[in-house]
């Protein structure tokens with residue numbers, strides 16, 4: 022917001038943090054003042070992290086209305102962030118990372134007991150979910 026902390030200052034801070042050995046920055050914009058008018062749309066904070074990544078050369082993690090596996094994958098694959106993180110998406114669906122791995126065709130590790138509920142490993146548990154259309 023007007024008179025507030027700027028993206029350019031964040032880049033300057035990131036450069037200094039990098040010199041001190043910081044490995045990565047999680048870039049959020051901070052909703053702490055009602056005067057800040059931040060557009061609320063999917064991936065709305067990704068440009069902030071992208072700027073830090075490109076201009077400070079520090080790996081970044083993006084947050085902010087990243088809710089879909091493909092959306093998350095596209096942000097990383099297009100070089101806009103090195104990592105993504107979810108807050109509300111993971112609060113709503115704590116197994117989001119497993120579901121995303123399945124949606125994207127990626128392999129991931131499961132604790133042995135959790136395999137009992139994996140729809141691909143135990144299709145009989147969710148017969149309707151995997152039934153052919």
Ligand SMILES: Cc1cc2nc3c(=O)[nH]c(=O)nc-3n(C[C@H](O)[C@H](O)[C@H](O)COP(=O)(O)O)c2cc1C
Nearest residue numbers: 049050051052053084085086087106107108109110
């Ligand atoms: C329960 C909760 C409390 C939060 N509190 C703050 C806060 O006090 N200040 C802040 O800048 N961001 C806060 N956030 C925003 C998070 O820091 C984070 O940037 C954001 O939730 C990530 O986006 P997502 O929830 O859309 O995945 C909060 C988020 C949640 C879910």
